[in-house]
Amino acid sequence: MSPSEPLITADHLGLEIAGRQLLRDISLQLRAGEIVTVIGPNGAGKTTLLRLLLGLTKATSGSVRRKPGLRIGYMPQRLQVDASLPMSVQRFLQLGQADLSAERARAALQRVGAEHLGATALADLSGGEMQRVLLARAASRNPQLLVLDEPTQGVDLGGQGEVYQLIAALRDELGCGVLLVSHDLHLVMAATDRVLCINQHICCYGHPEQVSRDPAYLELFGDKVAPYTHDHDHRHDIGGDIVRPSGQEPLHNKQERGK
Ligand SMILES: Nc1ncnc2c1ncn2[C@@H]1O[C@H](COP(=O)(O)OP(=O)(O)OP(=O)(O)O)[C@@H](O)[C@H]1O
Numbered sequence: 001m002s003p004s005e006p007l008i009t010a011d012h013l014g015l016e017i018a019g020r021q022l023l024r025d026i027s028l029q030l031r032a033g034e035i036v037t038v039i040g041p042n043g044a045g046k047t048t049l050l051r052l053l054l055g056l057t058k059a060t061s062g063s064v065r066r067k068p069g070l071r072i073g074y075m076p077q078r079l080q081v082d083a084s085l086p087m088s089v090q091r092f093l094q095l096g097q098a099d100l101s102a103e104r105a106r107a108a109l110q111r112v113g114a115e116h117l118g119a120t121a122l123a124d125l126s127g128g129e130m131q132r133v134l135l136a137r138a139a140s141r142n143p144q145l146l147v148l149d150e151p152t153q154g155v156d157l158g159g160q161g162e163v164y165q166l167i168a169a170l171r172d173e174l175g176c177g178v179l180l181v182s183h184d185l186h187l188v189m190a191a192t193d194r195v196l197c198i199n200q201h202i203c204c205y206g207h208p209e210q211v212s213r214d215p216a217y218l219e220l221f222g223d224k225v226a227p228y229t230h231d232h233d234h235r236h237d238i239g240g241d242i243v244r245p246s247g248q249e250p251l252h253n254k255q256e257r258g259k
C-alpha cells in the first residue's frame with residue numbers, strides 16, 4: 001500500500017434521520033501528515049460527520065473508506081466526569097487500554113506537557129488540563145489518525161493557541177493525519193492545512209486563507225472575522241452581540257466589535 005494512500009476517503013456522504021437531511025454530499029480525503037479542520041455553525045453536522053467517518057454512525061448515502069487496520073485516536077467533544085469518581089489521570093489513560101504500560105501513559109502525558117498530572121484525580125482537573133489529558137489519551141497508542149472534536153472546549157482564549165500548537169507538534173512527532181472540529185477558523189488557521197466549512201453540505205473547502213475569503217464562509221461567519229480582542233466594559237446578548245449601557249445601540253459591526 002502506498003504511503004500516500006488516503007487514511008480516509010469519504011465519497012458523497014449523506015445522512016438522513018427521520019426525514020431530516022442532517023448531511024448531504026460530503027466528499028473528502030485525508031492523508032498522513034495532514035491537518036484538516038471541519039468548521040461550521042452550531043448544528044451544522046460537524047460531530048455527525050466525524051461519527052460517519054469513524055464508522056460510529058452509518059451513512060444513508062455515499063460511502064466511507066478507511067485504510068485497512070487504521071489506528072485511530074479519538075478525542076470526544078466533552079467528557080462528563082462525576083466528581084465522586086476516584087480515578088487518577090494515569091488510570092484514566094489506561095482505562096480500556098490494558099496494554100498501555102504506566103511508562104507509556106507517563107510518556108503520553110509528557111508529550112502534551114501534562115506529566116505532573118498523572119496522580120491528579122480526574123474530577124480535579126481544570127478545563128484546559130482536561131483537554132490536554134484527553135489529547136494525551138487520543139495520542140497514547142500512536143494513532144495514524146487523530147480525530148479531535150473541539151479540542152479547545154473549556155480552554156481560555158490564551159491557552160487555545162497552545163493547544164493547536166500542541167496538535168501540530170503531535171502531527172509532526174507521530175506523522176499522523178489529524179481531523180479536527182473547531183468553531184473558529186481564525187484560531188486554527190495557523191495550525192491547519194485545509195479547512196472544510198460545512199452547514200449540512202460543504203459550503204467551501206481549501207487552504208485556510210482561501211476559505212476565510214470565500215463568500216460562503218463570509219456569509220456564515222462574516223460577523224466574526226475581526227481579530228479577537230476583549231475588554232470587560234460590556235456584556236454580550238444571547239446572539240453574541242455586545243450590549244452597551246442602556247440607551248445605546250448594540251454593536252453589530254465587526255470593526256466596532258474588534259475595538
Ligand atoms: N442521532 C440523531 N438523530 C437525530 N438528529 C440528530 C442525531 N444526531 C445529530 N442530530 C442532529 O443533527 C444536527 C447536527 O448535530 P451535530 O452535533 O453534528 O452538530 P455540530 O455541528 O457538531 O454542532 P455543535 O457545533 O453545536 O457541536 C443537530 O440538529 C442534531 O440535533
